[in-house]
Amino acid sequence: MPLHALNEQHLDHDLASIRIKNLRLRTFIGIKEEEIKNRQDVIINVVIRYRAAGAVQFNHIDQALNYRTITKHIISHVEDGRFQLLERMTREVLDIVMSYPQVLTAQVEIDKPHALRFADSVSITLSETRGDHAAV
Template identity: 75%
Template sequence: MTLYALDDQHLDHDLATIRIKNLRLRTYIGIKDDEIQKRQDVLINAVIRYRADNAVAFNHIEQALNYRTITKAVIALVEENRFLLLERMTREVLDLIMSHEAVLTAQVEIDKPHALRFADSVSVTLSASREPRRPR
């Protein structure tokens, strides 16, 4: 049970962070012949922030950002396409997430396991924001 009242001042601060952790997919990624011909594993992590004021206040699913819908779209994008570069795949996933108007900021990291000998994986991380940058 919440021990404080939800007033207008409190609602302005309800920023939710959704984390999609270790989404394991298979896709065509790379430039070598074997990479072009065989699907490889990728591991996707995303951090998404949005204003959850209405979701918190009214407890209705329609007021929340639907992470299931976003995840299904990411799966379709990655598994149904071919990518030469990890940077390109990361940008396309980030753009898809940012296409949802409610998203204020997002960060996407995609790992390509076993891309380098002696390393667990190689990853690329990209971020985007609708929030204006503060002057330094």
Template identity: 65%
Template sequence: MQPDKAIIRIKNLRLRTYIGINPDEVKNKQDVVINVVIEYCDDKARQSDNMDDALNYRTITKRIIPLVEDNRFFLLEKLTQDVLDIASEHPWVERASVEIDKPHALRFADSVSLQLSFERDV
């Protein structure tokens, strides 16, 4: 029988950081919107109802927030990779993806986003 999978979605985490290479981007923090998807086997958590048997999305989010808010990034690729590293570091994580939007990055667009994914080799 195939193990059960859980998908955790952290939706629209709105943070501010220094992101970009233009003079005003280097000088001023900008909004970013972060979406994280994490897939893991949750067999034990479903049976036990014990937090030790589940991935704690609050702990993951509490690690993402200072990473984003307390650092400077030239590239959206680097910021996205750093968030993906946190989302995928637990050994139970089988797949993860992170998409980060940079609102108002282009004059005639709502935002520019970048998405990166991780899949654990089994």
């Protein structure tokens, strides 16, 4: 097997998935007067894929994607923001995640609990791959 094929195979082996699960925040989301005046709960789930070869090899934070930094960025943006549409909030959170150059792909799902009378929640999911021009 050629050396470049071995290197590519090794890179695929060290693809990491980071999952931020059920990040519970409060923000202004919606178009009704009550929604504009009162914060509501949202639940954010994020899946991030990045090459973790450096983190695996060197066991040092400088080689890893710092999910704490990303999460703090998301918290600040969502809690300080005002959103009419769940789609817009989801896009903005995805843009935050993709702003970190190490991120290869990301998926963001945001739930708005109790948005419908007989449902637990309504959610929107958007995803992007580095180099994409639009969300999938």
